[in-house]
Amino acid sequence: MKLNEFVSNDNVINMLSRSISSDTLPHAILIDGVKGTGKAALANILARACVCTGDNKPCDVCPSCKKALHDSHPDISISNGDNSGELSVDAIRRIRSDAYIMPNEAPNKVFLLLNCDKMLAPSQNAFLKVLEEPPANVFFILTVSSANMLLETVRSRSRIYSLNPPDKKEAFDYITSVYPEFSGEDISRAVNSSEGNIGKALELLNNGGEEAALLADEIMKALIFGKEYDLLRLNTRLTASRPFAYSVLDSLSELSAECVRASVGLPTASETAKKAISRLTKQKILKVNDSIQKAKNVLNTNVNLSFYGTWLSSVLKASLQESRS
Numbered sequence: 001m002k003l004n005e006f007v008s009n010d011n012v013i014n015m016l017s018r019s020i021s022s023d024t025l026p027h028a029i030l031i032d033g034v035k036g037t038g039k040a041a042l043a044n045i046l047a048r049a050c051v052c053t054g055d056n057k058p059c060d061v062c063p064s065c066k067k068a069l070h071d072s073h074p075d076i077s078i079s080n081g082d083n084s085g086e087l088s089v090d091a092i093r094r095i096r097s098d099a100y101i102m103p104n105e106a107p108n109k110v111f112l113l114l115n116c117d118k119m120l121a122p123s124q125n126a127f128l129k130v131l132e133e134p135p136a137n138v139f140f141i142l143t144v145s146s147a148n149m150l151l152e153t154v155r156s157r158s159r160i161y162s163l164n165p166p167d168k169k170e171a172f173d174y175i176t177s178v179y180p181e182f183s184g185e186d187i188s189r190a191v192n193s194s195e196g197n198i199g200k201a202l203e204l205l206n207n208g209g210e211e212a213a214l215l216a217d218e219i220m221k222a223l224i225f226g227k228e229y230d231l232l233r234l235n236t237r238l239t240a241s242r243p244f245a246y247s248v249l250d251s252l253s254e255l256s257a258e259c260v261r262a263s264v265g266l267p268t269a270s271e272t273a274k275k276a277i278s279r280l281t282k283q284k285i286l287k288v289n290d291s292i293q294k295a296k297n298v299l300n301t302n303v304n305l306s307f308y309g310t311w312l313s314s315v316l317k318a319s320l321q322e323s324r325s
């Protein structure tokens with residue numbers, strides 16, 4: 001994918017295009033946006049632009065771009081915060097010393113630090129040392145769901161580019177053109193339940209997880225409105241199959257994380273998260289989120305599925321009651 005093929009977010013894309021053609025791309029780039037907005041895709045396009053030897057960077061056809069597209073360019077290093085240890089202090093120190101070594105073959109060296117949401121302060125501080133005086137031909141490209149999750153000192157030394165989900169029509173048109181194998185009706189349903197978030201919509205379409213996402217949404221609403229009978233009834237549907245239960249808990253966990261983000265004042269497109277913050281206190285939302293994350297872990301322990309739904313209902317109910325006291 002080239003920069004001009006990126007869906008929506010025209011301001012950010014135009015700004016980056018200009019920086020690339022005038023050779024003024026910032027050395028520390030921070031891309032923020034909720035899951036599914038294309039942060040990693042954009043980070044990869046920028047990384048290719050930094051090593052590209054063709055015109056109209058990234059050209060996606062020169063040997064450098066091709067290597068990058070196959071994840072085998074020696075001057076692009078990728079660390080993913082979702083994999084344990086890849087953004088630890090030691091890992092950051094290795095990145096730091098590597099940054100001072102000349103590129104192998106490209107004009108520049110690129111370090112992609114993806115999913116920095118859980119990057120701890122000591123790692124960020126270790127990273128600061130190289131951000132303060134970055135070597136001339138080195139680019140750092142970070143992705144995070146909200147720039148506020150990083151230290152002010154890291155933010156102030158980076159240029160922040162924020163991605164927003166496209167509107168539903170843009171999302172629909174994009175998925176229809178790139179994935180003709182899905183029916184218009186399925187795409188439209190997925191786009192609606194993901195509020196235009198392309199990554200989430202594709203997840204729903206690919207994993208048949210649409211039903212799971214809808215059930216997760218109903219469970220969360222039953223919880224928000226204190227409908228205990230509905231909660232029990234909905235949760236017994238988890239017994240359908242283990243993969244289905246996993247899918248529902250994944251969606252539920254994302255939804256509750258979205259409620260937590262909304263409860264600390266971050267903008268949200270989720271109607272359910274908006275309902276949550278209007279009905280529940282921040283403490284209650286945090287407790288619910290805590291219970292859901294625990295319940296997800298319990299499911300991973302091969303618990304007996306026929307009891308799980310009932311158990312989950314009581315745990316979720318309890319998370320609201322405790323915080324009332």
Ligand SMILES: [Zn+2]
Binds near residue numbers: 052057058
């Ligand atoms: Zn190229």
